[in-house]
Amino acid sequence: MSKRMMFGRGCVIAMVLALGGCQAAGVIGADRQQASPARDFTLRTDAADLGRGRRTPSTEGTHVYLLRGLAQTVSEGVDHLSVKLNALGYNTSVHPYDDHARIIEMISAETRASGGRSHAIVIGHSLGANSVVAVVNGLANRGLSADLAVTFDPTVDLAVTGGTKRFVNFYQSDNGWGRSVAAAPGQGGRVENVDLKAMEHLTHFTIDRDPQVHERVIGAIQDTISTTQTQRRP
Template sequence: MGIASRFAALGLLLAGIGLAGCQTTAQTSGDSGAVQMAREAMARGDMLSSAPVRGRAQQIAPRIYLIRGLANVFSQGMDDLAAKLRARGYNATVHEYGTWNSIAAEIVANQRASAGRHRAVVIGHSLGANAVTDIVNAVGRNGATVALAVAFDPTVRQQLAGGAQRYVNFFQSNNGWGASITAAPGFRGRLENIDLRQQGSLSHFNIEKDPRLHAQVIGWVGQAVGVRGRRVASR
C-alpha cells in the first residue's frame, strides 16, 4: 500500500472514531494588517514585494512554529518540544499542517516590517514536515528567509528551492514513510539529511518525541535566533 493510501486509510479510521475533528492547535491571534494582507496575497498566489515597509523598522521577537501531522493528533512530540522551548523563553506555538500558508505569510510580513531582521524557525513532523518545506519555499519566493527549518520524517520527497538558512531533515529511509529532501540548483542555504535507519527504537510514529533529538533542535534554535531572543554564535 502506498503512502497516500495509508494516510487515507488512517484518516477514515479517525473519522470513524471521532478524532479527525479534534482541533487543539494554537493559532496566531491579533494579526496585524500587514500579516493579513500578506496572507491574502499568498492565498491568491501573488508575489510579495521584498522591499521593507516604509517607515521605521519594527523590532519583532523571534517566532518558532511547530507543525503537527495527520488529523492534528499524531504528533504530540511537537507539543512537548514547544513546551521545552517556551520554558526557555521562546515564543513557540503549535499548529496543524493545513495552516502552512498562513504561517508563511506571517513570516514574510514580519520580515518586511522589521527590514529583514525578524528571525523565524519552523519545525514539523510527518505531514507537518512536508508543510515545513512548503513554508520555506513560499517564504523564499517572496524574498524572505527562515533562520532554521527542522523536519521529522517527511512523507514525500520534496525539493528545497530557497528560503532557509539551515534545513535539517531527520528521517528513516527504512521505516516505510520517511523521505529525504533534495536541494534545487541555486539553493544557497545549508541542507542536512540525517538518516536514522540504524535507530531501531525509533519509528515514524515516535521520531518527533525523542528527547535526544529535542535537545539537538533546542541547541540549533539557540544558534539560529539566540538564547531568549539574544543571538549567539554558531558552533
C-alpha cells in the first residue's frame, strides 16, 4: 500500500468511512447536507498563483459553480480556488455536493436571461466531482451546455453524456479513491482524463488545493472562455 493510500485510510479514517457510505448511496438520493459556514481563505491565497502573465478574457457573464465533497474540511481547495477566481473577476458560488439539481436550474435561468450569451463553468471535488457529472448530464437532457466542467477525483465510475463543451478530470489512479471519467458515444472528444499519480505529494484529500493544479484549471477556464468569445464575435 502506498503512503498516499495509507494517509487516506489511516489519518482520516472517520471521514473515509462516512465517504464510503455516501458512495454506496450515490449522489442522487443522498441525504441533503447543510453547507458548512463560509470561512475566509483570502490570506491563504498567494496572488502569484493567479494566471501569471496570461492574457485574461472578459469575465463578464461567466458564473463558476464549485461543489464541495462530503464536508468543507475535505474540500478546502474548492474554497481556495473560488477566492482566486473572484480575484480574477469571475462570479463564483460554492455549493454542497448535493446541490446539482439547483445548479442545473440556475444555469438554465441564466441562459434564458442572457439569450444564451452567459458562460457556465462547473467544478467539483470528490462527491462534488460526482455531482459535476450529474449537472452536465442534466443539462444535456435539457439541450443546454456548460462551457467547461472540471472534476477532482470522482469517487465512482461515471460517464459524460453531454452538457459541456469540454470536460477535464484531474484524478489519481493510485490513491484509492480517484476514478477516470468515461465518455458516452459521440462525447469522446470532449472528455480529458489527467492522471496526477506522478504528483506523489497529493492525496484524494489534497488534490483539489494544489497551486499547480489550480493554475491548470484557471488556464483551462481562460482558454475556454476566450475561445467561446472569439467564436461569438461577428
